[in-house]
Amino acid sequence: xxxxQMHTQVANTRKSLFDQGYLDDQFIQLEELQDxxxxxxxxxxxxxxxxxxxxxxxxxxxxxxxxPLDFSKLDNLMHQFKGSxxxxxxxxxxxxxxxxxxxxxxxxxxxxxxxxQNVKKEYTTLRKKLEAYFQMSRQVGPxxxxxxxx
Amino acid sequence: xxxxxxHQITSSKSQQLHVLAVDDSNIDRKIIEKLLKVSSFKVTxxxxxxxALEYLGLEENTxxxxxxxxxxxxxxxxxxxxxxTGFELLKKIKNSSTLKEIPVVxxxxxxxxxxxxxxxEEGAEEYLLKPVKLSDVRxxxxxxxxxxNMGMKPMESNNRKRKRNxxxxxxxxxxxxxHINASMSPPASPQQPTPKLC
Numbered sequence: 001x002x003x004x005q006m007h008t009q010v011a012n013t014r015k016s017l018f019d020q021g022y023l024d025d026q027f028i029q030l031e032e033l034q035d036x037x038x039x040x041x042x043x044x045x046x047x048x049x050x051x052x053x054x055x056x057x058x059x060x061x062x063x064x065x066x067x068p069l070d071f072s073k074l075d076n077l078m079h080q081f082k083g084s085x086x087x088x089x090x091x092x093x094x095x096x097x098x099x100x101x102x103x104x105x106x107x108x109x110x111x112x113x114x115x116x117q118n119v120k121k122e123y124t125t126l127r128k129k130l131e132a133y134f135q136m137s138r139q140v141g142p143x144x145x146x147x148x149x150x
Numbered sequence: 151x152x153x154x155x156x157h158q159i160t161s162s163k164s165q166q167l168h169v170l171a172v173d174d175s176n177i178d179r180k181i182i183e184k185l186l187k188v189s190s191f192k193v194t195x196x197x198x199x200x201x202a203l204e205y206l207g208l209e210e211n212t213x214x215x216x217x218x219x220x221x222x223x224x225x226x227x228x229x230x231x232x233x234x235t236g237f238e239l240l241k242k243i244k245n246s247s248t249l250k251e252i253p254v255v256x257x258x259x260x261x262x263x264x265x266x267x268x269x270x271e272e273g274a275e276e277y278l279l280k281p282v283k284l285s286d287v288r289x290x291x292x293x294x295x296x297x298x299n300m301g302m303k304p305m306e307s308n309n310r311k312r313k314r315n316x317x318x319x320x321x322x323x324x325x326x327x328x329h330i331n332a333s334m335s336p337p338a339s340p341q342q343p344t345p346k347l348c
Binding site for chain 1: 175176177178180181184185188230259280281283284
């Protein structure tokens with residue numbers, strides 16, 4: 001009975017990540033690629049994302065220190081980071097990236113700096129939530145998804 | 151009596167289609183590899199256009215049947231890559247006498263009509279918007295299998311397959327049907343020998 005409750009808890013946590021707009025359909029696409037031969041695929045991808053994107057974020061931090069700002073470089077860096085974020089379904093992060101790129105196009109330094117703070121905030125928030133979710137999932141064991149479309 | 155049997159040269163059902171995927175992003179490489187493996191492709195993943203050409207150059211030299219498992223049936227490449235872009239890679243492949251028959255698909259996060267047109271004009275099979283989905287890969291597989299099974303050449307430059315902005319589904323060219331040779335029969339059953347009447 002307890003196991004069922006835990007399953008339900010995991011499912012609810014997962015659902016709230018979508019309902020609150022942290023994750024989008026792309027995350028589900030990744031879940032659909034997960035199977036018994038590769039039961040941690042989603043977590044692996046997310047881990048890779050956080051490892052990889054740390055580099056982009058620190059490059060962006062550095063680039064934002066320069067005077068004058070190189071908007072083209074900033075945009076290029078953010079384009080790559082946005083791509084990765086999109087690939088894992090990080091919805092809020094992706095939105096902030098778009099705002100950043102818009103400010104780059106407008107050559108708005110203040111806008112860039114402000115939205116970059118938002119990007120980092122969403123990035124960190126999502127990380128915490130996903131870590132908690134994965135940990136919970138692991139404790140419970142594999143949860144069957146509603147439809148395994150193959 | 152002569153038997154008129156049209157055997158299609160199918161990429162043998164026991165052999166998997168081999169895709170070479172090119173992307174500079176670690177994450178996207180991991181995902182595309184999985185997408186392709188789940189769809190029963192054999193996959194080779196590289197991180198740049200130059201490495202792709204190296205790999206293809208290697209497969210060029212091993213053109214005999216015993217190296218069939220190296221033969222690449224499809225190339226999927228990211229558009230925006232440092233060094234050689236996906237577009238530049240596409241051009242090099244289409245300009246190569248040995249490689250030009252290999253269908254090339256461009257993947258990009260950017261839905262830019264002029265870019266899409268340019269890629270298709272240069273001979274790209276399709277332009278897929280990232281993130282690439284399982285349904286995209288499945289559709290590609292069907293399209294490639296069809297091409298191979300009918301012994302047709304991959305889309306020639308005058309076949310435009312534009313990805314519409316409002317619709318993720320690419321328009322499969324109706325021109326595909328124009329290439330069907332009427333004398334071809336499905337591989338399933340051999341034709342009965344036609345008796346000659348004198």
